[in-house]
Amino acid sequence: DQQVKQNSPSLSVQEGRISILNCDYTNSMFDYFLWYKKYPAEGPTFLISISSIKDKNEDGRFTVFLNKSAKHLSLHIVPSQPGDSAVYFCAASPDSGNTPLVFGKGTRLSVIA
Amino acid sequence: KAGVTQTPRYLIKTRGQQVTLSCSPISGHRSVSWYQQTPGQGLQFLFEYFSETQRNKGNFPGRFSGRQFSNSRSEMNVSTLELGDSALYLCASSLAVGQKYFGPGTRLTVT
Numbered sequence: 301d302q303q304v305k306q307n308s309p310s311l312s313v314q315e316g317r318i319s320i321l322n323c324d325y326t327n328s329m330f331d332y333f334l335w336y337k338k339y340p341a342e343g344p345t346f347l348i349s350i351s352s353i354k355d356k357n358e359d360g361r362f363t364v365f366l367n368k369s370a371k372h373l374s375l376h377i378v379p380s381q382p383g384d385s386a387v388y389f390c391a392a393s394p395d396s397g398n399t400p401l402v403f404g405k406g407t408r409l410s411v412i413a
Numbered sequence: 414k415a416g417v418t419q420t421p422r423y424l425i426k427t428r429g430q431q432v433t434l435s436c437s438p439i440s441g442h443r444s445v446s447w448y449q450q451t452p453g454q455g456l457q458f459l460f461e462y463f464s465e466t467q468r469n470k471g472n473f474p475g476r477f478s479g480r481q482f483s484n485s486r487s488e489m490n491v492s493t494l495e496l497g498d499s500a501l502y503l504c505a506s507s508l509a510v511g512q513k514y515f516g517p518g519t520r521l522t523v524t
Contacts (some may be wrong), residue, residue: 343417343517346512349512389456391456398463398469398507400461404455
């Protein structure tokens with residue numbers, strides 16, 4: 301039973317355009333959501349997070365939107381750059397404490413110059 | 414500040430053998446978590462240690478075990494290796510709670 305789903309294994313976007321990565325979850329206990337980016341031969345690096353009390357969080361070119369009623373979140377990257385090409389993982393947890401993160405399977409983003 | 418380090422980076426083992434992987438967390442971080450990444454399953458939580466005690470455990474068989482030392486360094490052990498154990502094993506450290514910082518992983522291949 302997959303509690304965090306990233307239904308698009310891959311996505312290709314032109315440089316300068318918007319990248320939208322989607323994530324759905326099934327566990328209504330999840331209250332804290334994160335996005336990680338992973339390059340080959342490196343560990344995942346934290347990108348941005350959002351707690352359930354918000355519906356949007358922005359950090360530079362990266363914005364995460366949360367729709368709790370739909371159990372859906374998305375990561376927007378504007379404008380997309382070739383260096384953004386990586387695998388993006390969505391993760392969720394019941395809190396921002398020590399509870400283990402539950403990850404999706406990832407979406408491979410390719411930004412084409 | 415040095416990041417999370419994992420050794421070895423690559424490992425090839427034969428079915429039935431056992432393996433030990435090591436993780437050194439960021440200085441000052443007392444929580445260490447282990448995840449298994451496979452192409453079909455994404456990142457799956459193995460276990461988490463804090464102050465030498467296992468604080469959380471995922472749904473993996475007893476062949477997977479771990480420990481944490483007084484200096485917060487952690488090891489995980491997999492006994493009686495199976496082909497399906499081939500994966501990237503990631504270690505993440507954090508302060509008692511909060512954002513996790515991942516190491517580069519150990520790529521284990523079981524033949």
